[in-house]
Amino acid sequence: MRDFVKLFKALSDETRIRILKVLLERECCVCEVMQALTISQSRASRNLGILEDAGLIKSKRDGLWIVYSIDEQRMKSYTAPLIELLRSSLVNDEMLLQDRERLSHAVRICSKAMPK
């Protein structure tokens, strides 16, 4: 039986919803997510891990970076309606506008870009 509880738990957090919406725009490495949402590195990493563990996103290594993206393979199965649900809510999402704006200026090198 599919683990609905784990799936919905992963979705029941505002930070993770924001991350998913940003990932619907394009794939991101951890440092881009933290810049887009202006959250800490550990917070970004941990929440990305929870989303991945729930099967909503996947990761691949690209040099020093770990790049996360919506798991299109799974989307075709049971997570598809969930992703569609998120997609349908992208309009008039003020928070997403800000996250997207910051993402457009995000760079892959964090330490210098984000002294904090």
Place this chain on the structure above:
Amino acid sequence: MRDFVKLFKALSDETRIRILKVLLERECCVCEVMQALTISQSRASRNLGILEDAGLIKSKRDGLWIVYSIDEQRMKSYTAPLIELLRSSLVNDEMLLQDRERLSHAVRICSKAMPK
């Protein structure tokens, strides 16, 4: 903006998933839910309330009883894919088989039927 977090929080609990699946079978009053799942009265009432607050189910009074049911009106909007997701998982659900069996014997009068 739709309150996804509240919606998914409501779904991220095994008791509430079981309740939803039972309600997909047929509408139930609180005491039928508690008998079907063999849970306490306060637990049944509280979790039904959470599901209702999230907009997944609705309630109507029938004499002494409050009867809960899937909110078909909302199903047509954004909760539809969620309900479909649940429906698709009804097969091979061992727990549901048991809940359903107990529901078939449930009666509307609790105090005598469930001395506990």
Place this chain on the structure above:
DNA sequence: TACCTGTATGCATATATTCGAATATATGGA
């Protein structure tokens, strides 16, 4: 090897959630 950098994780803490037991509320009948 040694070092730098991006990411993951262990730990402590603040907050949130869940539950049972007890109590409050609401409806219907005598």
Place this chain on the structure above:
DNA sequence: TCCATATATTCGAATATATGCATACAGGTA
């Protein structure tokens, strides 16, 4: 009005979750 009963709510304890800080880990480079 008074009582019985179905449901809702409050309270406290146990447990789970989210986060920051510090540190460990891993890949790239010299």
